[in-house]
Every structure is written in structure tokens, then in C-alpha cells.
Amino acid sequence: MLIQEYFPIEFSLESQKLTRSFRLLQTIVHPDKYSNRTSREQTNSADWSSLINKAYKTLSTPIERGQYLLQLEGEQMPQDNSALNKEFLMAMMERNEEVEDAKDTETLEGLNAQLINELENMAQKLNILFKTQDLSGVKETLVAMKYLLSIQNSIKQKQQSLLGS
Structure with a gap:
């Protein structure tokens, strides 16, 4: 089973669905929920929370989402104006x-x-x-x-x- 079946790699997305998924994941891993746990669990929680925040920020902004998908294709943004007329x-x-x-x-x-x-x-x-x-x-x-x-x-x-x- 491929991950793309659950998370298709495409530019189009439903922003409300993305926000709901983000909030659901944050309720599971948010560091506040792990304040009484071991330091390792607290660190893991903080790491996952940070990663989820970064993913949400990337996916919720069209330009960042586009750059990310471009990187997945093995391409990079041009560093000059050569792409523009x-x-x-x-x-x-x-x-x-x-x-x-x-x-x-x-x-x-x-x-x-x-x-x-x-x-x-x-x-x-x-x-x-x-x-x-x-x-x-x-x-x-x-x-x-x-x-x-x-x-x-x-x-x-x-x-x-x-x-x-």
C-alpha cells in the first residue's frame, strides 16, 4: 500500500480539510499533553508538533506548497530571473x-x-x-x-x- 493512496501528491487541496487534519494531529501530539511524561516523550512530542506545524505552513500557502512539490520532482527554483520574460x-x-x-x-x-x-x-x-x-x-x-x-x-x-x- 502506497502512501500516495492516503496522501496524494498533488497541488490541489481542500484548505478546510487540511486545517482539520492539522488540528487533529496537534491534539494528539501537542507538548501540553505530555507535560507529565518522561523527558523523551516530551521531546518526541515537541519534535512532532514542530514538524506538523512546518508541514501545515508549507501546505497551506500555495507558493510554499508549489516549491515543496517541485522539490519532490527533483527540481529547484531558479536563482535568477531567467524564468521570466x-x-x-x-x-x-x-x-x-x-x-x-x-x-x-x-x-x-x-x-x-x-x-x-x-x-x-x-x-x-x-x-x-x-x-x-x-x-x-x-x-x-x-x-x-x-x-x-x-x-x-x-x-x-x-x-x-x-x-x-
Whole structure:
């Protein structure tokens, strides 16, 4: 019996099911349940709890899940921009400038809403790319997602600075 029968290796997943499984596993191994046990049992509990937390964090985030599945295929993320075309890179520069030029939180919220939509579309695209084993497409999409997440982080920082002033 293969582990894939119980835990299929695919990009698509039900987030509510993942969260339920995470919580169930944590109720079993959480260190608080082992506070009156031997030090070995406490250590094992802490190790398992930590591993479950890391797995949940990896699987619950589309970009991290994609990178993990890519590694399972024996592939690595490119360390440069070679997976992206120049038009995309220029568009990212323009978007960064839009964030820098934004004067109010409403503008930033609009930009962030666009990014959220694009990231959701890219996650759907990753599902198809993994199913068709288009690993170069997976890499390109994951690198593009990293750029969008970086811009999203810039938006959050700009919002905080606008709220602080």
C-alpha cells in the first residue's frame, strides 16, 4: 500500500480539510499533553508538533506548497530571473512604482485586491501545470508569484507608514 493512496501528491487541496487534519494531529501530539511524561516523550512530542506545524505552513500557502512539490520532482527554483520574460519584469517595476507613488490607503487597497486576484489565478494555474507535469511552467509561475508577494509586502509596509504618519 502506497502512501500516495492516503496522501496524494498533488497541488490541489481542500484548505478546510487540511486545517482539520492539522488540528487533529496537534491534539494528539501537542507538548501540553505530555507535560507529565518522561523527558523523551516530551521531546518526541515537541519534535512532532514542530514538524506538523512546518508541514501545515508549507501546505497551506500555495507558493510554499508549489516549491515543496517541485522539490519532490527533483527540481529547484531558479536563482535568477531567467524564468521570466522582460515584459513581466517591466510590469513588476511599474507596479512597484505605483506602490511608491500611492498617497492613500484606498489606492493601496485597490492594488492589493488586484494582487490577491492574480495570486489566486496563479494558484489555479499551478494546479493545471502540476497535473500536466509542466515543470518549467511551474517554475515560471512560482517565480512570478514571488514577485507579486514582494509587491504585496511593499503595500503592507506602505500602509503601515501611512497609518503611522
